[in-house]
Amino acid sequence: xxxxxxxxxKIETIVANSIRVxxxxxxxxxxxxxxxxxxxxxxxxxxxxxxxxxxxxxxHIYLPPSFQITILLFIFASIYLGELNxxxxxxxxxxxxxHTYSGIILGFIGFLLTxxxxxxxxINVILSPFYIALFSFTFxxxxxTLWEIYEFAMDSLFGFNMQKCGLVDTMWDLIVDTLGxxxxxxxxxxxxxxQQESIFARLIQKFLNKNTRIFEKNQKDISKDKENx
Numbered sequence: 327x328x329x330x331x332x333x334x335x336k337i338e339t340i341v342a343n344s345i346r347v348x349x350x351x352x353x354x355x356x357x358x359x360x361x362x363x364x365x366x367x368x369x370x371x372x373x374x375x376x377x378x379x380x381x382x383x384x385x386h387i388y389l390p391p392s393f394q395i396t397i398l399l400f401i402f403a404s405i406y407l408g409e410l411n412x413x414x415x416x417x418x419x420x421x422x423x424x425h426t427y428s429g430i431i432l433g434f435i436g437f438l439l440t441x442x443x444x445x446x447x448x449i450n451v452i453l454s455p456f457y458i459a460l461f462s463f464t465f466x467x468x469x470x471t472l473w474e475i476y477e478f479a480m481d482s483l484f485g486f487n488m489q490k491c492g493l494v495d496t497m498w499d500l501i502v503d504t505l506g507x508x509x510x511x512x513x514x515x516x517x518x519x520x521q522q523e524s525i526f527a528r529l530i531q532k533f534l535n536k537n538t539r540i541f542e543k544n545q546k547d548i549s550k551d552k553e554n555x
Contacts, residue, residue, distance in 0.1 A: 338391040345402045346375055352410055364410055371405040388536035390529060400427060414490065421490070425499045429466050429506020436465030436507075437514035438530060459515035466507030467500075474499060 349372040356365035378394040381387070404424050407413045413420045440461045444453050453461070474496050477488035489495050517530060 338395050341395050342375060342379075342398055345398055345406070346372060348402075349375070349406060352406065367405060367409050371401060374401050374405075388533070390532050390536070393529060393533075396431065400424070400431065404428075421495070422498060422502050425470070426502040426506040429470060429503040429508075430510045431506075432466035432469050432503075433462045433507040433510025433514070434529070435462075437462035437510060438533065439465070441514070441518070441530065442534075455515050455518035458518055459511040462514055463507050463511035466510065467504055470500060470503035470507070 349368050352368040353365060353372065356362070356368055375398055378389060378397045382389040382394075403413075408420060408424065437458060440453065440458045444458060474489075477486075478496070480486045480488050514530075
């Protein structure tokens with residue numbers, strides 16, 4: 327069992343460091359060619375690769391290695407391959423694929439947040455499976471919409487071309503965001519309502535099992551509050 331865990335963490339480290347090496351090469355090449363825009367993108371992406379582990383460590387939250395790898399690969403595919411290597415221009419489906427992917431990831435995050443809060447003893451609100459799924463769906467769409475506003479602002483203020491085909495690009499991005507969010511929320515609903523087995527369900531259960539101390543801590547805080555009353 328320990329060997330399996332070691333292999334998972336080793337894979338995560340290899341993936342993360344491989345991405346960082348490629349980004350550092352991109353930084354050096356951008357400096358050599360005086361391409362300051364690519365330098366900025368490569369440097370920011372390099373910083374973003376530390377975000378999942380930083381978030382987990384500083385909030386004492388366990389993130390499954392597979393989930394961290396998923397986030398790292400998304401960052402790599404969207405910024406390094408998409409922007410620096412111009413995959414958005416080379417492959418017409420690249421942007422749509424990533425927006426669908428992000429819709430699923432954000433839907434999963436929204437579901438996880440709501441599901442955890444629904445188990446929180448301090449919050450005197452119990453949501454039905456439908457409303458948990460609805461929140462995860464709207465959360466993903468909201469973040470996707472904010473991203474499209476960001477793209478519009480960058481294009482308008484700094485002359486970037488993040489929206490590519492303008493309105494058509496924006497609408498297709500929102501459509502596939504919605505499909506990805508819908509997929510994640512339906513899977514989440516099935517998990518809560520019927521305890522249906524899936525990769526999605528296993529990730530949720532693993533997160534909950536590895537973060538039991540969060541709920542234990544909340545339970546202790548509630549007991550202290552009752553003693554002080």
